[in-house]
Amino acid sequence: MRTFMKSFLDYVVGDRRTPQKNRERVGQNLMILSVFIFFVFIINFIIIIGSDSKFGVDLSKGASSVYQTVHTVQARRGTIYDRNGNPIAEDSTTYSIYAVINKSYVSTSGEKLYVQSSQFDQVADIFSQHLGMDKNYVLSQLKQKKLSQVSFGTQGSNISYSTMTTVKDALASAHINGVDFTTSPGRMYPNGVFASQFIGLAQVKENKDGTKSLVGATGMEASLDAILSGKDGQVTYQKDKNGNTLLGTATTIKKAENGKDVYTTLSAPIQTYLERQMDIFQEKAKGVQASATLVNAKTGEILATTQRPSFDSDTKAGLDAEGFTWQNVLYQTNYEPGSTMKVMTLASAIDKGVFNPNEAYDSSGLTIADATIKDWDVNEGLTTGQYLTYAQGFAHSSNVGMTYLEQKMGNETWLNYLNKFRFGFPTRFGMGSEASGLLPSDNIVTIAMSSFGQGIGVTQTQMLRAFSAISNDGVMLEPQFISKIYDPNTDTSRSAKKEVVGNPVSKKAATETRQYMVTVGTDPYYGTLNSNGSPVIQVGNQSVAVKSGTAQIAAEDGSGYLTGSHDYIYSVVAMVPSENPDFMMYVTLQQPESFSMTYWQDVVNPVLEEATLMKDTLLEPAANPLKSQTKFAMPDIVGKSPGDSADQLRQNLVQPIILGSGSKITKTSVAKGKNLKENQQILLLTSNFETVPDMYGWTKKNVETFAKWTNIKITYKGQKSGRVTKQNVEVGKKLNSIKKMTITLGE
Known part of the structure; x- marks a missing residue:
């Protein structure tokens, strides 16, 4: 240890210098250190200037957060119109009310900017009068402790502009400060009860950044949400050193892309009339x-549709009605149709050549396996059966007659x-959601x-x-509810044309079926829609084809x-x-x-009479003055559900043809x-395609694609x-047995 201490001291005093020399040496060291630090600073400065970052942190972004603020510019949700441009659903601003109760909230001049306790009763009176709030509820909210401000629940939300200004004026007249409003995007439905389940609702959703936007929740608002919603934009504002936004310094980062407007096939006048007549009908029947x-009937366009119970889309009245359902019975519910199906049975029997209108049969009953089928009048004990011709059997809605026709055709x-x-x-x-x-x-x-x-x-x-x-002479049409889609961002549009989806029966079969449907109303003895010698369904002096179920x-x-006395689904179709x-x-x-x-007679007759009076307007194609067509790119749908893909394509006015019944798409013709292009017909091949499709209405190009996919010679x-008007191979035959086909093209 002593040896170590001696060595250490010798080292310490071994290079002893004078004070002057020590000062010089310290100065030299400090100079070297200063030069080193200077070069470190220069290098860091160059790195920062060159990369705009330090330790992985974006410096510009950090500075922007101090001197800039980003605001979301909300896209306008597209308007839903009727076929003639009358708004059905459109954007509006709604307001929510709040009150400041923090006593420290005063202006620089000392003015009280909060609701004073002496004013609570006045505020409660104003809210009660104009917003329908309970006074005790308002007072309980205002008297809460340890809060800076309070809101007033659902009654204080979704306030219209006119109501908001009325409340503001009343508060100003009472010299009450501290009450204000926040704005939210809203959706206005000006027609009230108007195809309400079909149109649906859009609701406000709060986004992660605190902004609010409208999102389709039900009906058309939900199904067309991607088309209607648009895309929000962004704007930056400069801030001063205190963090206050400097007006007039806005810079657009991303322009908002407004949603597209959808013109439906609905007609506001006939829809409104239908709603009124349905109220009368439901009041009697109480279904x-x-x-x-x-x-x-010539295009498949839905001109009006409604259901009961319904609701007022604007006020939401009716949502609590007994039996109310959000399901749209037009396309979201399965049911057994009953005797209206006999229309298709008769048409098929005529088409197949097994219907002889004058041939008679015994209607007392028909036994198949372990079941005996009887007519409605036999079941009700009105008769034990009778001999009917098949023409009379259809007018009489005979189950036995239709079953005999089915047996003549054969099950297959x-x-x-x-x-x-x-x-x-x-x-x-x-x-x-169909x-x-x-x-x-x-x-x-x-x-x-x-x-x-x-x-x-x-x-x-x-x-x-x-x-x-049946109504269109054997040519089957796809139901349609969109007539046009307008894109305000590009001033372009897409318009719909009718979509042919098959030709199940001949023109002769369809025409004769309608003639037999007329007898359902006109035959005074057998007609099930004839009352005391007169047709139940009458539309002026026109002949009406009808069938009840x-x-x-x-x-x-x-x-x-x-088994209840009215546990049935009653129905009627009229052409x-x-x-x-x-x-x-x-x-x-x-x-x-x-x-x-x-x-x-309370709903079918008046609505069809009104439609006949409005015929020129209702049957006229929706106007489309724009020459430019909105572009729509073929989506990536291979491997996806054919049904969902078909929905997406039809929403954008493309006409898909699904080949087969597989769960996934394997090929597309585009x-x-x-x-x-609008109304372009395309093929979607599924993973299970085994039988010959109905090719009526196909383009020649799609026939050639079909031939390529199946190796069938055409x-x-x-x-x-032109388009396919006839094929020599029957629909439903096994594809693997077909080597060649003959296709007839026409208009």
């Missing part, structure tokens, strides 16, 4: 549910006709019963699609059918004029408290990213171009 839809043929009418397949007309329907099970009794509308599940849109083939309702527990229909109307009524077939007849 658990009731619905009515008016369609352009009848099922193929159901497939041609596209039962069991959702329409995918663009609304999404029920699929259900074909009869593989059981000879159930297949037979489906000929008169039992043992088969349908949606109303499926029925409307099938009825269109009374369907049993399956019990939820699967134990059979409900006018029967020779060449302009309009088609379909009405359903579920489990009414009372029912008479004359109830149809490549991803390619622009699709021979053409008729015109050199």
Whole structure:
């Protein structure tokens, strides 16, 4: 240890210098250190200037947060219009009220900017008078402790501009400070009860950055949300050293992209009239549910549609009504249609050549396997049966007669006709969340019963699609609810044209079916829609093709059918004029408290009469003065659901044809990213494509694509171009047995 200490001291004193030399040495060291620090600073400065960052931190962004603020510029949600440009749903600003109660909130001059306790009663009176608030509730909110400000729940929200200004004026007159309003985006529905479940609602959603935006919640607002919503923009403002925003310093970072406007196929005058008549109809019948839809028979356009119970979209009155449902019965519920299905049975039998109107049969009953099918009058004990011709049997809505016709066709043929009418397949007309329907099970009794509308599940849109083939001379049309989409960002638009989706029966079969439907109303003895010698459904002096239905309702527990006196779904379809229909109307009524077939006169007759008076306006295509067409790129849908993809395409006015029943799309006739013109017809090949499709209405280009995909040789007849009017191979045949086909092209 001593040796170590001696060595240390020798080292310490070994280089001892004078004070002057020590000072010089310290100075030299300090100079070297200063030069080193200077170079470190220079290097860091160069790095900061060059990279605008330090230790991974974006310095400009940090500085901007001190001297700049970013504001979201909300995109305008697109307006929903009727076919003639009358607004159905449009953006509006709503207000929410709040009160400052913090006593430290005063101006620089000492003015009290809060609600004083002596003013609480006055504020409660004003809120009660103009906002309908309970005075005690207002006082309880104002008297809360340890809060800077208070709000007033749902009654203090969604306040209109006019109400807001009225409250402000009342507070100013009372010299009350401290009450103010915040703004929120809102949605206005100026027509009240107006296809309410179909149009749906948009609701305010709070975003992560604290801003609020409108999002479609139900109905069309939800299904077309991607089209209506648009994209928000951003603007920056400069701030002073105290953090105050400097007005006039706005710089746009990203321009807001407003939502597109949607013009529906609905007509505001006839829709309003339908709502009024449905109120009268429902007041009498008091159904658990009731619905009515008016369609352009030549285009498939939905001109008016409603259901009961309904609600006022603007005030929300009716949402608490007994039996209210958000489900739209037009396309979201399955049901057994009953005797209105006999329209398609008769058309199929005529098309197949097995219907002889003058052939007679015994209506007392028909036994198939372990089931005996009887007519409604036999079941009710009105008769033990009678001999009817098949023409009389249709007018009389004979279950036995329709079953005999189904048996004449054969189960396989009848099922193929159901497939041609596209039962069991959702329409995918663009609304999404659509029920699929259900074909009869593989059981000879159930297949037979489906000929008169039992043992088969349908949606109303499926029925409307099938009825269109009867009203439109055998050519089946896709239901449509969009007439035009306008893009305000580019001043361009896309307009819809009718979409042909098949040709299940011949023109002869459809025309004759309508003639037999006329007898349902005009035959004084057998007609089920004839009352005391007069047709129940009358539209001026026009001939009307009609058919009624009374369907049993399956019990939820699967134990059979409900047995109450009115546990039925009553329905009626009407086409006018029967020779060449302009309009088609379909009405359903579920489990009414009372029912008479004359109830149809409160809704069907007046609405069809009004539609006839408005014929020129209703049947005129929606105007589209714009020459520029909005672009729409083919989305990436390979591997995705064909149904959802078809909805998306139809929402953008493209006409998809789904080949097969697979759960995924494997090929498309148009490549991803390619622009699709309005009403362009494209093919979507699914993972399960085994039978020959109905090619009626296909373009020649799509026929050639089909031939390439299936290796089938196509021979053409008729015109050199145009669309398919005939195919020599029957729909439903196995593809693997087909080597060649002959296709006829025409207009």
